[in-house]
Amino acid sequence: MRSRTVPQPAMSFEYIMWMFTRISGLALLFLGGVGLVMAFVMGGRKLLDLPTLARWTFFPNPNHVVNSNIPDVTQGWANAYWQIMQIVIAFFGISHGFNGLRVVIEDYIGNTIWQPMLRGLIFLVWLFFMIMAVFVILAS
């Protein structure tokens, strides 16, 4: 197997989303690492079951971790820092996910009339989930 060089692609929607997928993937790994370390620092190591740890890692929300048996979560999590962290995680996660869904769908439908329609539909679903996630974060 031998690689070959290709010219720098021009700025297009596909190229921007290609970049975004990589950047948001790295960002999610980083944010997940921050969440995991902070979950341990804030006492998660004493209550180490995976569902709880996943909640603490990816969505440190008082409303979220209240489902687990951790006492008095509002002390650590209910502040602007974690709300901003959650909004950033939600933005990267939901955008990465729905962009991936778009790529998969467009792989199988090809360049037909359905492509712009499904793109619009996925955009609307993305918007719906973004608004819902931000609402859940800010209202809890």
Add this chain to the structure above:
Amino acid sequence: MCLQFRLANMDAYDLDGRSCALAFAGNARQSSTPSRGAYLLGKETDVRAKLQTWWQGLRYRGGGTMIAWLLHRLGGLAMVVFVGMHVFASFLTQQFGSDIGTAINIVYQSPYFQAPLYFLVIFHALNGLRIILLDTFPKLLEYQREVTWLQWVVFIPLYGLAVFFIIARIISGE
């Protein structure tokens, strides 16, 4: 955008708009007809040729990188469904006091759901990291197969750790 698939067929490594399914069908069909995947665009309606191409596509063996591509895609779709349902359920619980969130949490927290989910999530993360690394340093693409094996070497202990905690939870009965 299916880089791994294209790498398995090194003639098409670029960023044009041609989709993975077309590359897939095109490569499978290449020996029989020169019009690569043209019928998938709706130009040809021969069902039999379609079925034949599907069968050839299914028989296509891309090796370890193809399995990685498949698992990456499966894991991504699974996460969209899982996280989407979870966010929606938490919204319903928070705003309307609905029981849907609690109901699906029982499913999500069961070890039989957790084990495959963690497999897909950890694999997706590691595989994505590999794709980013190899995209950033294209010279390494020549060692694609070895890197894929290395990825499994990293993956197995990580997933083993997750499985260990899941099993420990079952044994302790909590």
